Amino acid sequence: MAHRHDSEPNTGTAQRPFADALARLKEVGLRPTRQRLALAKLLFDGGDQHITAEQLHGMARNASVKVSLATVYNTLHQFRDSGLLREVVIGQGRSYFDTNIHDHHHFFVEPMGQLVDIPVDSVEVGQLPTPPDGTVLDRVDVIIRVTRSA
Amino acid sequence: MAHRHDSEPNTGTAQRPFADALARLKEVGLRPTRQRLALAKLLFDGGDQHITAEQLHGMARNASVKVSLATVYNTLHQFRDSGLLREVVIGQGRSYFDTNIHDHHHFFVEPMGQLVDIPVDSVEVGQLPTPPDGTVLDRVDVIIRVTRSA
DNA sequence: ACAGTACATTAGAACGATTATAAACTGTTG
DNA sequence: CAACAGTTTATAATCGTTCTAATGTACTGT
Structure with missing residues (x-):
């Protein structure tokens, strides 16, 4: 519910400030379900991304992660509400979710x-x-x- | 097709830099049809507005102007392409059209x-x-x- | 571990804004 | 007036997103 914009302690590599998807979920109080863990990995491993719901759903399919589109939307919104993601509304139809929250x-x-x-x-x-x-x-x-x- | 951001000569009142809907249409090379004239009046008479297609359609209904929603969309896009309007995309679903093109x-x-x-x-x-x-x-x-x- | 319960996931339907379609209309030109 | 190019229209189609109701999963206390 509350937004978090803090700078993290930044343990480990500069690339992945805190790599553990599970740790992220714990930190914001979201139950670490299979789907959320998988999506968090896809989102936060690798550099900053701007991604749409459909794109993330596609990436999950590619990675053989079974997730419904509805769950992708739910998860993106939860991550956004927890401050793990920033939503960027720019074009007509679509919303982007930005893993760079700074x-x-x-x-x-x-x-x-x-x-x-x-x-x-x-x-x-x-x-x-x-x-x-x-x-x-x-x-x-x-x-x-x-x-x-x- | 070309965008216009010029400052107008501003003849007449400061409220309506050049009030005549017909003149505007002529100026950008759009045929002054009944619907376009009516919509131009609704848009440009009175101060700056931020308006959605549905809202403009409603205003037309109120003013007893018979225009289809499709025409409202067409007209807004033509006006935007001619530089008479600026489109502002901000929220999830809707687009606003801004009569302030400065x-x-x-x-x-x-x-x-x-x-x-x-x-x-x-x-x-x-x-x-x-x-x-x-x-x-x-x-x-x-x-x-x-x-x-x- | 087990039951209980609160939370998550899902497929599919529903939704709202916009765009496409194809027919009917308007106005202009020769 | 016939032909034509541009307009308007109702309606269907599309797109991204949200809702719904059923099913599944994870945490709690015992």
């Missing part, structure tokens, strides 16, 4: 909808206006839309 | 999905990173997500 921004390559991370310190956003009436700031998304030139 | 950003009030304009000079974005490989910059969207606090 503060950062995105290039969005149209029209194929590819996402590329931008470190937060590559963009200088200063002087935010005050939020309207009875609202409170959640987060700032900077999306730099680019198109293929070649 | 450079600006948005507050997005979750969870009800209300949009509020932010003048471009209220946000300071400096030092953009260079776009990836064979891509060219299209535009920069800054979305400040806020939630109801009260």
Whole structure:
């Protein structure tokens, strides 16, 4: 339920701050089921990814992991709510889930909808206006839309 | 086809830079049909709006303008392609069409999905990173997500 | 270990926004 | 007026996502 944006102790390799899928699930209080463990492995082993539900479902199929699409959606949402993932809504239909939960921004390559991370310190956003009436700031998304030139 | 982001000569009231729906259509080379004229009036008379296709369809119904939903979609896309509107994709399902085509950003009030304009000079974005490989910059969207606090 | 219960997974249906289709219409041109 | 190019329309189809209700699995206390 609560969001977590902390910087981890970062034991082990820089590539996999804390590699153990089980440890992640424990840490956010999700029962380590077969499906969740498998999906966590697919998501968090290897570098940062921007992935859709359908894509993850496909990856699971490829890896011979039996998971229903509904469970993929459920799991992605739980991970998002636990702060393990960040949801990025950019294009028309689809949602991307970003395994990079640190503060950062995105290039969005149209029209194929590819996402590329931008470190937060590559963009200088200063002087935010005050939020309207009875609202409170959640987060700032900077999306730099680019198109293929070649 | 070509996008227009020019500042208009701004004849007449500041409220309606150039009020005539017919003039707008002529200017971008769209045939001034009954439906397009009516929709243009609904969109461009009165201040800046963020509107969905369904909402515009509803407004047309209210104004006793007979237009099908398909035509609303077609027209919104044509207006967008002509630079009369800007499409803003932010929430899960829906697309907003913004009658303010000048450079600006948005507050997005979750969870009800209300949009509020932010003048471009209220946000300071400096030092953009260079776009990836064979891509060219299209535009920069800054979305400040806020939630109801009260 | 076992029962009990709370939580998870699943297939499939349902949903909402959008897009495609194909027929009917409008307006313009020769 | 006939032909034509562009428009509009109702409807069906599609896409990603969410819901539902049945079944399965994991943790708790004993």
